[in-house]
Amino acid sequence: MSYKKLVLGLAFIFLASFxxxxxxxxxxxxxxxxxxxxxxxxxxxxxPFMLVIWSIDCTYCLKEMSLLSEIHKNRPEFKMxxxxxxDLSATDQIQQILKEHQLSSIDHWVFSxxxxxxxxxxxxxxxxxxxxxxxxxxxxxxxxxxSGLLSRENYEEIVATLVK
Amino acid sequence: MFINYKTFxxxxxxxxxxxxxxxxxxxxxxxxxSMIKSSATDLDxxxxxxxxxxxxxxGPDGRLWRxxxxxxxxxxxxxxxxxxTFSSPVAINAKSQRIKVSGENRPGIIVDRSGQIYVVYAAExxxxxxxxxxxxxxxxxxxxxxxxxxxxxSEANSFQGRLSLSxxxxxxxxxxxxxxxxxxRRPGNAIYYRTIxxxxxxxxxAQKLSDTICDCCRIAATSDNVVEPVLLTRFIYPGxxxxxxLIKIRANNEEPISWRVTFDExxxxxxxxxxxxxxxxDDGNYHIAWFTLxxxxxxxxxxxxxxxxxxxxEPLSFGTQGKLPSHPDIIAQxxxxxxxxxxxxxxxxxxxxxxxxxxxxxxxxAKSIAESTAEVDFPFLLQNDLGTFVSWNSKNEGxxxxxxx
Numbered sequence: 001m002s003y004k005k006l007v008l009g010l011a012f013i014f015l016a017s018f019x020x021x022x023x024x025x026x027x028x029x030x031x032x033x034x035x036x037x038x039x040x041x042x043x044x045x046x047x048p049f050m051l052v053i054w055s056i057d058c059t060y061c062l063k064e065m066s067l068l069s070e071i072h073k074n075r076p077e078f079k080m081x082x083x084x085x086x087d088l089s090a091t092d093q094i095q096q097i098l099k100e101h102q103l104s105s106i107d108h109w110v111f112s113x114x115x116x117x118x119x120x121x122x123x124x125x126x127x128x129x130x131x132x133x134x135x136x137x138x139x140x141x142x143x144x145x146x147s148g149l150l151s152r153e154n155y156e157e158i159v160a161t162l163v164k
Numbered sequence: 165m166f167i168n169y170k171t172f173x174x175x176x177x178x179x180x181x182x183x184x185x186x187x188x189x190x191x192x193x194x195x196x197x198s199m200i201k202s203s204a205t206d207l208d209x210x211x212x213x214x215x216x217x218x219x220x221x222x223g224p225d226g227r228l229w230r231x232x233x234x235x236x237x238x239x240x241x242x243x244x245x246x247x248x249t250f251s252s253p254v255a256i257n258a259k260s261q262r263i264k265v266s267g268e269n270r271p272g273i274i275v276d277r278s279g280q281i282y283v284v285y286a287a288e289x290x291x292x293x294x295x296x297x298x299x300x301x302x303x304x305x306x307x308x309x310x311x312x313x314x315x316x317x318s319e320a321n322s323f324q325g326r327l328s329l330s331x332x333x334x335x336x337x338x339x340x341x342x343x344x345x346x347x348x349r350r351p352g353n354a355i356y357y358r359t360i361x362x363x364x365x366x367x368x369x370a371q372k373l374s375d376t377i378c379d380c381c382r383i384a385a386t387s388d389n390v391v392e393p394v395l396l397t398r399f400i401y402p403g404x405x406x407x408x409x410l411i412k413i414r415a416n417n418e419e420p421i422s423w424r425v426t427f428d429e430x431x432x433x434x435x436x437x438x439x440x441x442x443x444x445x446d447d448g449n450y451h452i453a454w455f456t457l458x459x460x461x462x463x464x465x466x467x468x469x470x471x472x473x474x475x476x477x478e479p480l481s482f483g484t485q486g487k488l489p490s491h492p493d494i495i496a497q498x499x500x501x502x503x504x505x506x507x508x509x510x511x512x513x514x515x516x517x518x519x520x521x522x523x524x525x526x527x528x529x530a531k532s533i534a535e536s537t538a539e540v541d542f543p544f545l546l547q548n549d550l551g552t553f554v555s556w557n558s559k560n561e562g563x564x565x566x567x568x569x
Contacts (some may be wrong), residue, residue, distance in 0.1 A: 057266065059379055059434045060351075114559055115539045121488075121510045128457065128488060130434045148434035148456075 019155060029091055030084055033113035035131045036125050046139055048162035049079035053123075053133040056086050056093050061132040063089055064106075065101040071155050072103065078163050085116060085131065138162055166425060166567065174425025197298035216541050217265050218563065220555040222548045223275035228565065229304070230555075231273040231282075231283050237262040238271050238285045240304055246553070255422055256298045256307045261287035267491070267542055268291075268382040279303055284325030284333050285310075288317035294340040295325040297360060314356060316343045328385035328393040335360045336393050336413075338373065340384050347500055351433065352376035352400045355383065355411070361560045364384075373420050374411050378526075382439030386473065389448060393414040396442040397451055398423065406430045408454055409438050410473045426465075428458025438490060445496035452476065453503055453525055464489045464505060468478050470523040482518060482530065483507060489516070493544035495552060499523045502568065504543045504554050513540040515556055517568060525540060533568075537563050 008097070030036070049122045052068060054061035072080055082103070088110050098104050113119050120129055127133060130147045136158050137143045144158075166361075188542050198227040215233040225227055228243040229252065237260065239253035264286040265271065272287035281300040286293050287310075290293035293319045296310035314322040320343035328336045341356040355373040377383075385395045392413040401424060442455035450469040456462060457482045465479040483489025487507035500522040506513050513536040520527045538560035546553045552568045 060434050115537075117508050117513065117539060118510070121508060125486070125488075125510060128436075128438070128455075128490060130432070130436045130438075130457075132434060148432040 032109040032133045051081050051135040053083045058131040069101040081107045202380040206364045217270040220332045221273045221312045232263040257364040272327045286323040291321045293321040297321040331387045380435035384442045387442045396440045421461045428456040430458035443494045443496040451496045453494045491542040493545045512537045
């Protein structure tokens with residue numbers, strides 16, 4: 001290998017590494033591991049919020065995105081948190097879907113443990129994994145978990161109650 | 165001198181560059197992305213059992229054949245010592261594909277009476293999901309180039325392939341097909357099917373079997389002692405009810421028939437990802453097991469029918485409440501019926517087994533026969549002349565093939 005090629009190759013590795021670091025600092029994606037659920041609760045102490053659990057392979061979840069985007073626009077003061085049950089290798093697809101629905105700015109997490117069953121159990125020991133799964137938290141973090149799509153009226157009613 | 169100076173500078177520059185790269189990668193190693201991992205289907209990481217979601221079947225020569233998904237290939241291997249050791253895996257697809265796999269959408273394998281091996285799996289094609297099939301006519305040494313099951317695979321998603329061997333020895337392939345979904349606001353897929361001959365030929369045209377199937381629950385298929393396969397699957401009934409129905413293929417080109425057999429009233433617009441299971445005993449009785457979170461009942465249930473599925477017994481609840489009992493499989497031989505499923509207590513998953521010796525009327529207490537603290541696959545029951553076995557994969561412990569007493 002010539003000197004020039006070696007330097008170019010190393011420069012490429014350097015830039016690639018730099019790119020990974022930049023991506024890692026992107027707040028749009030957080031790795032959801034053991035303890036992350038508690039961290040989300042702590043970070044939102046005394047605030048109502050909604051945790052939307054979804055997957056890129058869940059057709060019903062994708063149907064819900066446009067509606068959630070509208071609700072977010074209409075109620076920017078109400079916090080929405082997204083959690084994808086795919087693994088981190090699907091990050092690009094996840095971010096693309098969020099971008100398409102103008103939801104890139106939303107606090108967003110992705111399952112990052114191999115034992116996804118344990119992650120699900122940590123969130124809710126009664127949840128069998130059906131998607132979409134949405135949790136509504138009031139200020140005191142009393143929560144209601146609902147599986148499946150909700151109507152616009154359902155969302156608006158619940159959100160209006162929580163932000164009172 | 166000039167050359168030496170340049171070399172000196174170059175070497176130092178390279179040293180610094182390497183140091184910066186190492187530091188950058190090290191910093192990256194402490195970021196959220198430190199956990200970037202290959203998908204659950206990377207064969208290399210699960211040498212004992214390939215990707216997590218595997219399927220197995222006995223061949224007529226007594227070999228245990230197994231199909232395991234990798235990230236870009238699907239592999240078949242076999243065991244001649246009841247799952248203790250396996251042969252070197254053979255890749256089905258020479259050309260790399262993006263394999264699509266989940267607990268419900270898993271590769272399938274079946275061996276016909278002549279020893280030909282049939283495999284189905286899903287991968288990205290022209291559409292995000294395409295169900296492929298491949299056949300080996302030389303005892304697994306080589307496999308035919310995979311072809312889509314659906315002749316409209318380039319226009320519509322096809323996935324959740326399921327193979328079934330009828331009592332006459334015919335191989336059937338069933339799959340979920342989105343070709344008829346004109347209005348995406350209306351939920352539900354169609355099931356299409358076709359028969360597969362040897363020599364890697366599809367020897368029939370694809371036929372529609374049913375509409376309004378729940379999108380993400382796998383099809384259960386078995387054969388009765390008449391001729392054609394019988395399917396149990398989760399339908400979407402009026403009102404968005406996701407309960408189960410039987411589908412029967414009939415001979416002489418008669419229209420398939422289907423009817424509802426579970427009445428749990430599970431109204432949900434979501435992906436339950438919990439497919440059912442069916443077995444038909446050699447005495448002709450039907451046995452079914454399923455999961456529901458319906459308004460009427462919740463959890464795992466079992467029922468039997470003595471009139472070819474027209475009527476079923478009162479659903480029997482099984483599994484431990486509070487331990488997320490799920491993903492049952494069932495097998496029956498004469499009056500001996502066996503159920504298996506998994507439970508999770510927050511730390512470990514357990515493999516449960518339960519027997520009935522009187523055709524499902526009474527059941528012995530359930531027993532845990534294996535466990536894992538890692539991610540686990542669904543369990544499946546297999547039978548041959550030597551007995552009944554559970555095929556179960558998990559990430560840490562690898563593949564287990566457990567004989568039941």
